Amino acid sequence: MDDEEIRIGVFVCDCGTNIAGVVNVPQLVDYAMTLENVVFADEGRWSCSVDYLSRMKELIQDNRLNRIVISACTPRTHEPLFKRTAKEAGVNPYLLEFVSIREQVSWVHMKEPDIATDKAKDLIKMGVAKAALLEEGQEIRLPVKTDCLIIGGGMAGMNAALSVANQGFNANLVEKESRLGGILNQICFVSHDNHKTPAVKVIQAKVNEVESNPNINVYTDTDIEAVDGYIGNYKVKLKTNGDGSTEELDISTVIVATGMAELEPEGQFEYGNDSRVITQLQLDSKLKDKQVGDVKDVVMISCVNSKNEQRGCCSVGCHASVKNAVALKHLRQDANVHILYRDMSLIKEEGTAQQAAKRLGVKFLRFPDDRYPEVVKDNGDLVVKVYDLLLGREINVPADLLVLTTAFKGNETVEQIKGHLKVSGNPDGFFQESHVKLGPLEFATDGVSLAGCAKAPMTFKESCEEGIGAAMKASIPMKKGYIEAEGIVADIDLPDCTQCGLCSKRCPYNAIEVDEEKNPEVIKALCKGCGLCAADCPQECISIVHYSDEQVFAQVEAALEAKPEKKIVAFVCHWCALGGVDMAGVSRLQYPSNARLIRVMCSARVSMKMMQRPFELGAAGVLVAGCEFPTCHYITGNYAAEKRVNRSKKKIAKAGFDPEKLWNIWCSAADGPKFANTMRDMTRELGLG
Numbered sequence: 250m251d252d253e254e255i256r257i258g259v260f261v262c263d264c265g266t267n268i269a270g271v272v273n274v275p276q277l278v279d280y281a282m283t284l285e286n287v288v289f290a291d292e293g294r295w296s297c298s299v300d301y302l303s304r305m306k307e308l309i310q311d312n313r314l315n316r317i318v319i320s321a322c323t324p325r326t327h328e329p330l331f332k333r334t335a336k337e338a339g340v341n342p343y344l345l346e347f348v349s350i351r352e353q354v355s356w357v358h359m360k361e362p363d364i365a366t367d368k369a370k371d372l373i374k375m376g377v378a379k380a381a382l383l384e385e386g387q388e389i390r391l392p393v394k395t396d397c398l399i400i401g402g403g404m405a406g407m408n409a410a411l412s413v414a415n416q417g418f419n420a421n422l423v424e425k426e427s428r429l430g431g432i433l434n435q436i437c438f439v440s441h442d443n444h445k446t447p448a449v450k451v452i453q454a455k456v457n458e459v460e461s462n463p464n465i466n467v468y469t470d471t472d473i474e475a476v477d478g479y480i481g482n483y484k485v486k487l488k489t490n491g492d493g494s495t496e497e498l499d500i501s502t503v504i505v506a507t508g509m510a511e512l513e514p515e516g517q518f519e520y521g522n523d524s525r526v527i528t529q530l531q532l533d534s535k536l537k538d539k540q541v542g543d544v545k546d547v548v549m550i551s552c553v554n555s556k557n558e559q560r561g562c563c564s565v566g567c568h569a570s571v572k573n574a575v576a577l578k579h580l581r582q583d584a585n586v587h588i589l590y591r592d593m594s595l596i597k598e599e600g601t602a603q604q605a606a607k608r609l610g611v612k613f614l615r616f617p618d619d620r621y622p623e624v625v626k627d628n629g630d631l632v633v634k635v636y637d638l639l640l641g642r643e644i645n646v647p648a649d650l651l652v653l654t655t656a657f658k659g660n661e662t663v664e665q666i667k668g669h670l671k672v673s674g675n676p677d678g679f680f681q682e683s684h685v686k687l688g689p690l691e692f693a694t695d696g697v698s699l700a701g702c703a704k705a706p707m708t709f710k711e712s713c714e715e716g717i718g719a720a721m722k723a724s725i726p727m728k729k730g731y732i733e734a735e736g737i738v739a740d741i742d743l744p745d746c747t748q749c750g751l752c753s754k755r756c757p758y759n760a761i762e763v764d765e766e767k768n769p770e771v772i773k774a775l776c777k778g779c780g781l782c783a784a785d786c787p788q789e790c791i792s793i794v795h796y797s798d799e800q801v802f803a804q805v806e807a808a809l810e811a812k813p814e815k816k817i818v819a820f821v822c823h824w825c826a827l828g829g830v831d832m833a834g835v836s837r838l839q840y841p842s843n844a845r846l847i848r849v850m851c852s853a854r855v856s857m858k859m860m861q862r863p864f865e866l867g868a869a870g871v872l873v874a875g876c877e878f879p880t881c882h883y884i885t886g887n888y889a890a891e892k893r894v895n896r897s898k899k900k901i902a903k904a905g906f907d908p909e910k911l912w913n914i915w916c917s918a919a920d921g922p923k924f925a926n927t928m929r930d931m932t933r934e935l936g937l938g
Contacts, residue, residue, distance in 0.1 A: 253315060254315075255286040255315065255316060255381050256286070256288045256289075256312070256313055256314050256315050256316065257284075257286045257287045257288065257289075257314065257315075257316040257317070257318060257377055257380050257381065258287070258288065258289040258290065258291075258308065258309060258312060258314035258316070258317050258318070259278070259281035259282075259284075259287055259289070259290040259291075259318045259320060259373060259376075259377065260290075260291055260293060260296055260305060260308075260317070260318070260319050260320065260321075261274050261277050261278055261281065261290065261291070261292050261293070261320040261321075261350075261373075262292075262293050262294075262295070262296035262297070262319075262320065262321035262322070262351075263292060263293065263294045263295070263296075264295070264296075264321060264322060264351055264355075265294065265295065267322075267351055267355060267356070268321070268350055268351050268354075268355045269294075270355065271354075271355040271356075271358065271359050271362050271365050272350060272354060272355050272362065272365050272366050272369050273362065273366045274292050275292060276366060277320065277350075277366065277369055277370060277373060278290045278291065278292050280370050280373070281318075281320075281373055281377070284373075284374060284377045285377070285381070286316070286377065286380075286381045287377055288312060288314070289308065289312040289314060291308060293305070296319070296321050296331075297321070297322075297327055297330060297331075302330075302334050305334055305338070306334060306337055306338040309335070309338040309339070309340060310338055310339065314340065315340060315344060316340075316344050316345075316346075316380040316381065316383060317331075317335055317340060317344065317345040317346070317380070318345075318346050318347075318348060318373065318376040318377055318380050319331045319345065319346070319347050319348065320348040320350050320369070320372070320373050320376065321347075321348070321349070321350065321351065322349060322351040322352060323349045323351070323352045323827070323831045323834075324347035324349060324823075324827075324848065325684075325823065325827060325828065325831060327347075328345075328347050331345060331347070332345055341385040341386065341387075342386075343383060343384070343385055343386030343387075343736060343794065343795055344380070344383045344384075344385060345380075345383075346376045346377075346379050346380040346383065347376070347848075348372045348373055348375070348376040349372070349830075349831075349846075350369040350372055350373075351834065352830060352831045352833070352834030352835065353368075353372065353830060353834065353846055354368050354369045354372065354842075355369075356834040356835070356837050357833060357834055357837070357838060357839055357840055357842075357925070358839065358842050359837065359839065360839065361842065364842050365842065368842050368845075371807070371808055371845055372845065372846075374807045374808075374810070375803075375804040375807045375808050375845065375847070376804075377807075378803040378804055378806070378807035379800045379801075379803055379804050381803070382797070382799055382800045382803055383795065383800065384794070384797075386736035386737065386794045386795060387736050388733035388734060388735065388736050389733065389734040389735075389736060389738070389773050389774055390731050390732070390733050390734075391479070391480060391481045391482070391731060391732050391733075391734060391774050392481050392730065392731050393480060393481040393501045393502065393696070393726040393727055393729070393730060393731055393732055394481065394499075394501045394727070394730075395417070395418040395419055395501065395727045396418070396419045396421065396498070396499060396500050396501050396502075397413045397418055397419065397420050397421065397500065397501065397502045397503070397504060397720075397723050397724075397727065398421050398423065398483070398485055398498065398500045398502070398503045398504070399413070399420060399421065399422045399423065399503075399504045399506060400423055400473060400503065400504065400505050400506060400507055400662075400666060401423075401424065401431065401505065401506035401507040401508055401701075401703060402422055402423070402424030402426070402429035402430070402431060402467070402469065403429075403430060403431020403432060403433060403506060403508045403701065403702070403712070404430075404431060404433055404452075404455065404701065404709065404712050404713050404716065405431075405506040405508075405700040405701025405702065405703070405707075405712045405713065405715055405716035405719070406422060406424070406429075406431070406504070406506035406508075406700070406701070406716060407422070407429060407455050407456070407458075407459050407716070408455075408712075408713050408716030408717050408720070409504045409506055409698075409700055409716040409717065409719050409720040409723075410422040410459060410462075410465050410720075411458060411459060411462060411465070411720075412716070412717045412720030412721065412724075413464075413504075413720045413723065413724060414462045414463075414464035414465045415462075415464075416724055416727075416728070417464065418464065418724065418727050419464055419466070420462075420464055420465045420466070421465075421466045421468065421498055421500070422459065422465055422466065422467050422468065423468045423471050423473060423487060424467075424468065424469045424470075424471065425470070425471065425472055425490075425662060426469065426470065427469055427470045428456075428469060429452070429455075429456050429459065429467070429469065430452040430456065431508045431702075432508050432509060432510070432530075432702065433448050433451070433452055433709070434448075434449075434452065435530050435533055435534055435537075436448045436530070436533045436537070437533045437534075437536035437537040437573075437576055438536075438572060438576055439451060439572075439709040440572060440602070440709065441571055441572045441575040441576075441602040441605055441606070442601075442602070442605070447537065448537070449537070451709075468487055468489070468496075470489060470490045470491050471487050471488065471489050471490065472487070472488050472490060472662075473485065473486075473487065473662075473665070473666065473669055474486040474487065474488040474495065475669065476503075476669035476670060479695070479696065479772075479774045479775045480501065480502065480694075480695045480696025480697075480726065480732055480734075480774075481501045481502075481696065481726070481731075481732065482501075482774070483499070483500040483501065483503065483696075484497060484498075484499065484500075485497065485498045485500050486498075501696070501726070501727060502696045502697070502698070502723040502726060502727060503670065503696060503697045503698070503723075504697075504698045504699075504700055504716075504719045504720065504723050505666060505670070505672075505680060505692075505697065505698070505699050505700065505703050506699075506700040506701045506702075506703050506716060506719070507659065507660055507662050507663060507666060507680075507703040508660050508701065508702045508703060509657045509658065509659055509660060509679070509702040509703070509706055510657065510658055510659070510660045510661070511528050511529075511530050511655055511656075511657055511658075512554050512655055512656045512657055512658045512677070513528065513655065514528070514553050514554055514653050514655050517553060517554075517653070518550060518553070518622075518624045518651060518653055519624050519626075519631070519651070520653060523631070523651075525631055525648070525649065525650055525651060526624075526631075526651045526653065527650070527651070527652055527653070528652070528653050528654075528655050529549075529566070529569045529570065529573055529652055529653070529654050529655070531652075532573050532577075532650075532652050533569075533573060536573065536576050536577065536580065539580060541577065541580060541581060541650070542650075544581065544584055544649040544650045545583070545584060545585060545649050546584070546585045546587075546646070546647045546648050546649045546650070547574075547577060547584055547585065547586045547587070547648065547649065547650045547651075547652065548586075548587045548589065548633050548646050548648040548650070548651050548652070549570050549573075549574065549586070549587065549588045549589065549651075549652040549653075549654060550589050550621075550622055550633070550651070550652070550653055550654065551566055551567060551570055551588065551589065551590040551591060551654045552566065552590070552591050552654065553653045553654060553655040553656070554655050554656040555655070555656035556591065556592075556618075559676075560656055560676075560677060562594055563655075563656045563657055563706050564594065564705065564706050564707070565657070565706045565707065565708055566594075566654040566655075566656075567590070567592075567593050567594045567595050567654075568595065568602070568708055569654060570588050570590070570652075570654050571588070571595070571602045571603055571606050571611075572602065573652070574586045574588055574606050574609075574611045575602065575605055575606050575609060575611070578606070578609040578610060578611060579609075582609075585610075585612075586610070586611045586612065587611075587612045587613075587614060587633075587646050588606075588611060588612070588613050588614070589614050589615075589616055589622050589633070589635050589646075590613065590614070590615055590616070591615070591616060591617075591618055592615075593613070614635055614637050614639075614644075614646075615637070615638045615639065616635050616636050616637070616638065617636060617638060620636050622634060622635040623635075624648075624651065630647060631647070631648040631649070631651055632645050632646070632647055632648065633645070633646045633647075633648050633651065634646075656677070656706075657677075657702070657706045658677045658678040658679070659674065659677065659678030659679040659680065659703065660678075663678045663679070663680065663703075664678075666680075667680070667884075670692070670694060670697055671694055671757060671758050671759075671884055672692045672693070672694055672697060672884070673692070673693070673880050673881055673882060673884060674879070674880065675879070675880050676879060679703065679704055679705055680692070680699055680703050680704055681704075681880045681882075682699055682704055683882070684824075684828075684918070685918070685919075689704075690715065690718045690719045690722050691719075691722055693777065693824075693882045693883070694777075695732060695734055696723075696726065696732065698719040698720075698722040698723045699719060700712075700715045700716045700718070700719035700720075701715045701716055701719075734773075734774060735777075735778065736794055737777075737778030737793065737794050737795050737796070737850060738771060738773045738776040738777075738778050738793070738794055739752075739760075739761070739771045739776050739778065739780070739782055739783060739791055739792070739793055739794075740771065740791070740792045740793075740794065741761075741769055741770070741771060741790060741791050742790040742791070742792070743768055743769075743790075744790075745788050745789075745790035746768065746769065746788060746790050747787070747788055748763075748766075748767040748768060748769075749787065749788075750763055750767065750769070751782075751785055751786065751787065752769050752782035752785065752786060752791060753769055755781055755782060755785055755889070756776075756781065756782055757779065757781065757883055757884040757885045757886065758775050758776065758777055758779075758883075758884075759775065760772050760773075760775035760776040760777070761776075761782060777850075777883060778793055778794065778795075778796070778850050779850055779851040779853050779854065779883035779886050780793045780796055780849065780850060780851055780853060780854025781851065781853035781854070781883070781885075781886055781889050783798070783854065783856070784853060784854055784855060784856035784857075784859075784889075784893065785856075785889075785893075789858075793850075793854065796849055796850060796854055798856070798858070798859075801847060801849070801859055802859070802862060804847050805818055805847065805859070805862050805863055805866065806866065808845035808847075808863075809845075809863060809866040809867060809868055813863075813866050813867035813868050813869070814867055814868075814869055815843060815869060815937060816843055816844070816845055816868055816869060817843045817844045817845070817868065817869055817870045817871065817872060817928075817931055817932075817935070817937075818844075818845055818847065818863040818868050818870075818871050818872070819844045819845065819846045819847065819871075819872040819873075819874060820847050820849055820852065820854075820855045820859065820860075820871075820872070820873050820874065821846050821847070821848055821849070821872075821874045822848075822849060822850065822851050822852045822874065822875045822876060822882075822886070822887075823848055823849065823850050823851075824850075824851075824876055824882040824918065825875070825876035825877055825880070825881075825882070825916055825917050825918045826852065826874035826875055826876065826914075826915075826916045826924070827846075827848060828916075828917070828918025828919070829874075829916035829917060829918060829919070829920045829921055829923060829924040830846065830874075830921075830924050831918075831921075832918065832919055832920065832921030832924075833921035833922070833924050833925045834921070835921070836921045836922075838921055838922060838925040839925075840925040840926075840928040840929050840932075841928055841929060841932040841937065841938050843869070843928070843931075843932050843937050843938070844872070844928055844931075850883075851875070851881070851882070851883045851886040851887075851890075852873055852874065852875025852876070852886060852887055852890035852913075853875075853883060853885075853886035853887070853889040853890045853893075855873050855890060855893070856893070857893060857896065857897040857900055860873065860893075860894070860897040860901070860911060861897065861900065861901055861904060861906070864901060864904075864906040864910070865904075869910070869935045869936075869937055870910040870911070870912060870931055870935045871910065871911050871912070872912045872913065872914065872927070872931065873890060873894055873911075873912070873913040873914075874913065874914050874915075874916055874924070874927075875887040875890050875891075875913075875914075875915055875916075876915060876916075876917075877915045877916055877917040877920070878915050880917075887915055890913070891913065891915075894911065894913045897911060898911055910935060912927070912931055914927050
């Protein structure tokens, strides 16, 4: 391969009019042909269509292309498709580079076609510069057996275990409590229309099904003490809380279904100070035991600790309020029940629940977003003052029992499980899926699936369905007998290594082991290619496949070849930050065209040299963009990146450059406005616009 002539082909997509409606695509094709090592360029109306992909394979073979640059939409959605096409055409898929001229150009510079075309030329030039230095990579094939660990014995976990077992695989269901059922054990009824079928009967039916299945091993009152290994080769140590005994399991895949817990509203609306103020789950327990007492007036307040600056809609609060109001009216027909709400977020099927509640006499009062009810005491009695939007005035509602519909959080095992499995979570203690749309039932870590309320609050039906879905995800590699892991991994050049051990200590996946002679070795099955080790290595002897120093610097130099003083070099992580870039594009948010984005898998890949090199070439500014705290698809990558940015500012200042021109942002995949605003702010403060 080293002696082979580099023959790059550039394929530019019109994307209908999504790109061609703004960017001069024929001009891009002509420009691409002027670049070094480019021997072929072509325009495709819909490059991802079956017809064009077939044509692309023919063009690759006819022109003997051995490097490919796709200039189209975002790599986050279509890169795997084009990689498969390259492979089918006989080109190693790691010899393909992806350039986004839709989300990063045509959609965000719609009113400036000439400027957009010039920016697209730069991005193609950067892609070609990197492509010339690409090296072949290989997916890592790992054997996978048929033993699955399900963590959490709620409805999602039990459904997952049954789905796994019914395919003939071995399911090991681990529950920290002494009985299966999860949060459903605290609930009276699962919906408004089954008040004659208590949740306990639903649980028992499912438990009987689980315990009678010969392919399911159930461990209750048991904790996960340790997890070592990777997909197909996990060693899991269990500890029984009763007698302290331990057991080790050989596991191939893992499903996390740890459930959720109420976020108790300490100090709000007299909660914790008055026994008459309880939460919906606490009301559920009273209803289950038929111990609501001699209550006459019940008031429920929705959206406590939710739909605010800290978190969004809990998604199940309205369902719970209506369900419990109906159950309460069936138990105490003479009770006056009021539900005070901001918005009723009910799916179509649940709309009938609200109507059923109204027929039973439940009153619904809507209050403004910025004017929450107030709880006062009148001679020891609870009174709720609420502004009724329909009446247009404040009214007083007496309450023998005040029920708060509060938000939820992940349960107390989340931090422990995160450490064991090397996966991410969000600020509310829920686990973070790989991608909200593209990977909703899995983590970035291969072989680990995610189900039910471990991810977010869900209804009974949703949780059951997610358990089945996660089981299907886990079953794919078990059915095939193997998995092909991504070939973007670290390589260590041992002759230059000083055996400092820093890479082994810093790796968030424990993917680098040090042997008896203190030589580091990459366990490629564990490595995720985040690049933290390469950026930290003092000897610069670690390279990341597809994201080597040489390749990244080639992109920087290509971007700044002309008018560097007008340009910003932005290093953007593939996951959340690039997701924010894409969302800005999808939303057609218009921002200045100065930035030239360089994709890295994680912001932790960006070394201090990478941050300084653009300034040496005359760049106006540099941006490092990563996942929003505290989440990161590489566990601690953004934390490492933040520390390195701060150190780089000092180094850049010593080198004679203005450290205030080095920026960093932490952006969620949904926050397009944040990225667009950052581009506007940088352009303004750097004096570029």
